[in-house]
Amino acid sequence: MTHVFEKRRNRLRAMKELSESYLPPEQVITCPSCGQEVAREEVERALSVCPACGHHFPISGPARLRLVMDGAKYRELYRHVQAGNPLDFPGYDDKLRAAQEKTGLDEAVIVATGEIGGRRCVACVLDSRFMMGSMSAAVGEKLTLGIEYTVRRALPLIIFSASGGARMQEGILSLMQMAKTSAALAKLSQKGLLYISVLTDPTMGGVTASFASLGDVILAEPGALIGFAGPRVIEQTIGQSLPEGFQRAEFLMEHGFIDAIVPRSGLRDALAKLLMLHEGGTAWRKH
Numbered sequence: 001m002t003h004v005f006e007k008r009r010n011r012l013r014a015m016k017e018l019s020e021s022y023l024p025p026e027q028v029i030t031c032p033s034c035g036q037e038v039a040r041e042e043v044e045r046a047l048s049v050c051p052a053c054g055h056h057f058p059i060s061g062p063a064r065l066r067l068v069m070d071g072a073k074y075r076e077l078y079r080h081v082q083a084g085n086p087l088d089f090p091g092y093d094d095k096l097r098a099a100q101e102k103t104g105l106d107e108a109v110i111v112a113t114g115e116i117g118g119r120r121c122v123a124c125v126l127d128s129r130f131m132m133g134s135m136s137a138a139v140g141e142k143l144t145l146g147i148e149y150t151v152r153r154a155l156p157l158i159i160f161s162a163s164g165g166a167r168m169q170e171g172i173l174s175l176m177q178m179a180k181t182s183a184a185l186a187k188l189s190q191k192g193l194l195y196i197s198v199l200t201d202p203t204m205g206g207v208t209a210s211f212a213s214l215g216d217v218i219l220a221e222p223g224a225l226i227g228f229a230g231p232r233v234i235e236q237t238i239g240q241s242l243p244e245g246f247q248r249a250e251f252l253m254e255h256g257f258i259d260a261i262v263p264r265s266g267l268r269d270a271l272a273k274l275l276m277l278h279e280g281g282t283a284w285r286k287h
């Protein structure tokens, strides 16, 4: 019985955290997608999803981990890795400090370990509140350390992406993280381990062009914008207007880029099922 209460308490706390960082403070929210006025409480209860049209509001990294992990519990790894200012880019130190204060995070990615559906895994989540989840050398290093940890312990890996792309203030050092993370994932693949990539709104630039697209299974949240360059940049470059819904998860699903669109309410179960299936012939013995 205590277990049930604890579960409910954790879930309520998770729902509150889900809404804290992104939803407007008003009690009635106008949905940016359907324009309907909806009660904040209802949106919170639906895991930061509009009850009228299913628009998925962004959620923070910690909220994402609480949402998918058993008992909303996880252990963070490699928290000490933080960005420097390798190019002495003016104002970058202040921006980093402001992002750290705003989010309570050291960098734009959280590497964690925990259980989903009773199965241990490593989960990395990019937090778009921290400089748009952009990829610094520290983000690349944390992801690589997380992947290497996964390989050493022969665990499955899940990466939740939400990123504007490269960290402009780190120039070429940011771009080098594309090769670094991809090389680490190649080792994971050679070992036959499972990597599930979950694309959330938005996943752009060098993140799409590297680890986010390398999943054995690629899932996306409904309506997520996924691409390399943004739609406006493409339109200006090619001088043509783009088709309706271009670069949205549904469009990419139709064109074979992603395997499934999973609403937030079903994400935990979908991940638990994939982890169970990947366990192969040993699963029936354990459960």
Ligand SMILES: [Zn+2]
Residues within 6 Å of the ligand: 031, 032, 033, 034, 035, 036, 050, 051, 052, 053, 054, 055
């Ligand atoms: Zn809506």
